[in-house]
Structures are given as C-alpha cells and as structure tokens.
Amino acid sequence: MIRAHQPGSEPIDIPETIPNPVVVPKPTPTPTEPAPKEPVRIPEKVP
C-alpha cells in the first residue's frame, strides 16, 4: 500500500494492485491428483 500524505489532511491509501473489473475470475482449478489407493485386502483363507 502506498500512502500519500499532505500536510493537514488524512493520509490516503492508494492500493498497489486491484483486480481488473472486467475479467471474470475463473474458478480455482480443483485438485486432479488421485487419492492414494486403498491397500489391497487379500481375503483370509477359510479353513
């Protein structure tokens, strides 16, 4: 934030960056990494 000071006045906050108002924000990409695989369960042998 840049602060512009003038004697006798309140400091004015000038933002360094602002969103471009005409850009439609894209949704944040959802994670596409697959979840860790479940361990393979080997059924116990029935006697």
Place this chain on the structure above:
Amino acid sequence: MSYRYSFEDLLALLHGHAPAKVDAVALHRRRVEHGHLSVGLKIHCLGDGSQFSTLVEGLGGAQKILDVNYYKHSHASLCLVLPPVGSARSAILLLECIEHFIGSALFSNPEIQIQVCSPGRLGARRSALLAIGFYLGSDTLRRYTLGDLATSFAENHRYPRGRRLVLYDAEGDFDRNFDWWKESGKHRLVEPQLPFENGRSDLLTGSGSRLDIENINLLATLLVHAQYQGYWNQLGMQFQEEMEALLERHVLNGLVDAPWVRTDDPESEDDDGFFAALQELVAYAFEESVRIKKKGGLFSGWHEIPVRSSHGILQEVQSLLQKYRSEVVRQSRLLDQGGRA
C-alpha cells in the same frame, strides 16, 4: 536460459507430490498447441527462498543450478529457471506441480515474480504492444515503481536491459526444439525447430497469474509471427493494427513510441521515458476501473460487446484477446480438418 539440470530430474522430483500433473507435463512437454510459441519461465523469489530449498537441493544444489545464473530480480533471493515447454497449458501445469512440491503458492503471490519467456526478439513497437496488451489484459491492475523492474542486468555492461517490463535475452542457452508453424504458399508447413538460433522477448509480470501466462503466450505468438513471417503472420498483423487503433481511440497511441524494451539503439536507453509511458497507462487503467465500479452491474455482459465499442479500454482489450484466441483455435481446427484456414 541456463538451468543446468535435466527436465527429467525435475519431473522425477516433483512426481511424488503431484503424479497425475507431472505425467501430463511429461507427456505433452514438447507439444505445441495451435501453432502458439513455446513458453519459458523464470521464478524470482523476493522472500528468503526457504520454500525452494528442498527443490534446489534435489536438483543439485544452489551452486549448480542457481549460481550459474547471474540474472535475477534485484530484490530476489533466488531466480529459478525452468526448462521451456510447448504450451501455456504445460507451463501452468509445471508451476502447479512445483506449488504442490514446495507447499506454497506461485500464482498471485506478492513474494513471487513470474517471468514469461517467448522465443524471438520483438522489435521496439511490437514489444510495446506486448507489454501494453499484457498490462491491460491481466486480471490484476498493478502500480509500479521503477525499482520494481530492476534486475541484475539493468546496468550490465554487455547486455544492458534497463528497467523494463519487456527484456531481451542475454544470448544464453536456447532450446529450439519446438514446432514452428510456417506459411508456405497457401499451406502450413510445420518445422520441427524454431527459426531463431537465439533470442527471446521476456515479460516480467510481477505477481503473475494463469491468465497472464495464457495472454502473454497469445500476444507473443501473434506479434512474433507478424515479425518473422510465421503462419499466423496475417492474423498477427491484423491484431497489431487493431491494437494500435484501440490505443488511438483512447488517445494513447503515443505510448507505443516510448522505449518499452532496451534494444541496441541508444535512444532506447531512457528508463524514465519508458516509465512515464507506463505510468500514463497505469493511471488510465485505474481511472477506468473506478468508472466501471461506479457503474456497477452494467458491465455484467461485457464479453458480448463488440471490440469496436466505446465501453472502455479494459473491456475492449479483453474482447480483442478473446477474439484472437478463438480465431487462432478456429483456424487451426480448420487446418486439422484438411481445409485452408
């Protein structure tokens, strides 16, 4: 661009944290989409860079992969050079893989400055259009100080680059092995190599976004093809004319004459002349954003308004970029179907 590690080593390191994305990057690394230019990236870290330490060590250590590059942002603790890839999509994926690995954001992070590198040196006027198009098309409007644009090559005696948004290369390593779409008579000829032995036009985005990478890739493709007679030459020339007409409508056409890139021409040395033009552009864009906000929801359908409307420069640039993005894809698909675009 010197990076002194192999792409395979980088992917192997990243694989454990983002396997699906790394596989996609590995598969499509050299794939060029619709004749766009390849994309190189440099990551300047303005913080202490500790989040990169495991990655840097894994690639061979700072001495091997960082210290070989004298070039970096003046306020950066490190500059990580990434191997070039065939498309903006792969470049974004690669950055996402690194985000997974380091556990912190690279996009829209004020501590991270992304430099997007495009093959081919653009002339002064086209460099101006690259920078102006990037600025007005970005999802963030930024204010700059001249110091924000200082790099270790600003005053370099051999390759003085000044303090600019657009910077030429310093004749380092250059990977030519990406397809180049060339016009041959009425046909498209796909050359397996770029037509430049060396030479890049880089853009220092500051805190950059995915959209910035896509926009810079599109702008650079159109402008480089216009300059070097690539397949998109005609479209690039048309874009250049439309962009210049747009600036003229807003009485900003004089900005293009400022030295947006430092070339061999001694007249381009004037950092202050460039910065005055940049400040004028910034002031115009910020004023317009205030005007749009005051008008509120009137602009919800901005994308449906034709490019030549007088609904403001920010909106016009978005429409222009969208128009050319769609046109490149449309013509490229026609080619794939066997027709002449």
